[in-house]
Amino acid sequence: MKAIVFKGPKDFEMQEIPMPLCPEEGILVKVEAVGLCGSDIRTFDVGHGKLIPPQVIGHEVAGVIESTGENISDFSVGDKVAVNPIIPCGHCDYCKMGFGNHCQELEFLGTTIPGGYAQYVAIPKVALANDCVIKITNNLPMEQVPLAETTASVICMGVGKGDTVLIFGAGPIGCLHAVIAKARGAKKVIMSEINESRLDLVRRFTSIDVFVDSSQQDVHEIVLAESNNLGVDAAIVACPVGLVQEQAIDMVRKRGRVCFFGGLPINNCHINLNSNRIHYDEIAIYGAFAYAPKDFIEAFHLISEGKVPAAEFVTHILPLKDIAEGIDIIKKGLGIKVVLKPWD
Numbered sequence: 001m002k003a004i005v006f007k008g009p010k011d012f013e014m015q016e017i018p019m020p021l022c023p024e025e026g027i028l029v030k031v032e033a034v035g036l037c038g039s040d041i042r043t044f045d046v047g048h049g050k051l052i053p054p055q056v057i058g059h060e061v062a063g064v065i066e067s068t069g070e071n072i073s074d075f076s077v078g079d080k081v082a083v084n085p086i087i088p089c090g091h092c093d094y095c096k097m098g099f100g101n102h103c104q105e106l107e108f109l110g111t112t113i114p115g116g117y118a119q120y121v122a123i124p125k126v127a128l129a130n131d132c133v134i135k136i137t138n139n140l141p142m143e144q145v146p147l148a149e150t151t152a153s154v155i156c157m158g159v160g161k162g163d164t165v166l167i168f169g170a171g172p173i174g175c176l177h178a179v180i181a182k183a184r185g186a187k188k189v190i191m192s193e194i195n196e197s198r199l200d201l202v203r204r205f206t207s208i209d210v211f212v213d214s215s216q217q218d219v220h221e222i223v224l225a226e227s228n229n230l231g232v233d234a235a236i237v238a239c240p241v242g243l244v245q246e247q248a249i250d251m252v253r254k255r256g257r258v259c260f261f262g263g264l265p266i267n268n269c270h271i272n273l274n275s276n277r278i279h280y281d282e283i284a285i286y287g288a289f290a291y292a293p294k295d296f297i298e299a300f301h302l303i304s305e306g307k308v309p310a311a312e313f314v315t316h317i318l319p320l321k322d323i324a325e326g327i328d329i330i331k332k333g334l335g336i337k338v339v340l341k342p343w344d
């Protein structure tokens with residue numbers, strides 16, 4: 001089969017590799033669509049701490065079951081499925097606490113096990129046992145399914161009713177934060193983005209009230225004007241930039257919340273924080289990473305029922321072999337979500 005093999009930072013290519021076998025008590029999925037995720041682009045650039053090359057990466061998988069292993073009763077050959085790539089064991093301490101994303105034996109499709117930038121992907125038994133495979137029973141276009149993974153990662157954010165929210169970074173994650181914040185009753189969403197063409201692209205989202213071009217405008221000034229001079233209730237940093245994380249702390253009101261959402265490159269992940277602002281103004285800074293199986297299921301249903309406008313996010317559908325072009329589109333801010341098709 002054809003697959004994109006990651007061999008090391010800035011080194012990947014399409015190769016002909018053996019088709020995976022159907023795992024015992026697992027399933028083999030023929031990949032119909034796979035999302036190009038910002039985290040994959042970071043892996044292509046600098047590698048990933050939990051990944052040993054060579055590896056087939058890609059984790060936002062939608063496909064059709066090609067074959068099933070033993071003792072599979074809930075799924076049949078031909079079923080369309082969405083796959084949650086964060087596969088917890090279901091029995092460790094974190095899994096028992098409900099935080100499957102921190103599972104001590106976590107398998108991550110496209111990182112610890114081969115992923116979806118390929119024509120077929122093997123889904124192990126543990127994924128089925130922990131509700132990581134969802135059957136698609138309506139005619140949701142397969143190109144929209146990969147957005148479930150991105151949505152899952154933002155739905156557990158603590159943004160709520162009446163909040164004024166500032167989001168840094170108008171990529172798919174930032175825009176999903178805007179959609180989910182509004183769905184949860186946020187009063188106002190301000191989007192700050194440094195890339196002008198990306199900012200223009202996201203003007204299509206009615207969930208965003210104020211657009212800030214941070215290359216031209218003073219974000220702090222606009223934040224104060226939009227928040228009765230207090231600062232926003234919550235700031236979400238949805239871009240992988242340490243300087244923006246530092247800046248975000250000055251954007252929230254006293255007792256405001258700052259979420260660090262985007263991971264920083266592994267070789268450059270230390271920042272300088274204004275500790276006094278955190279202490280005197282009682283600022284809460286917290287992280288958010290990934291999701292538990294129940295969050296993925298909720299996210300899939302938000303997409304499937306049209307509550308998240310997935311079609312507005314998917315700006316480009318390309319053959320998998322053109323992945324480099326997709327990466328370029330995202331890096332230049334010319335697209336929101338790029339979805340790749342391994343059989344085109």
Ligand SMILES: [Zn+2]
Pocket residue numbers: 037038039059060149150
């Ligand atoms: Zn992703």
Ligand SMILES: [Zn+2]
Pocket residue numbers: 088089090091092093094095100102103104105106
């Ligand atoms: Zn576990």
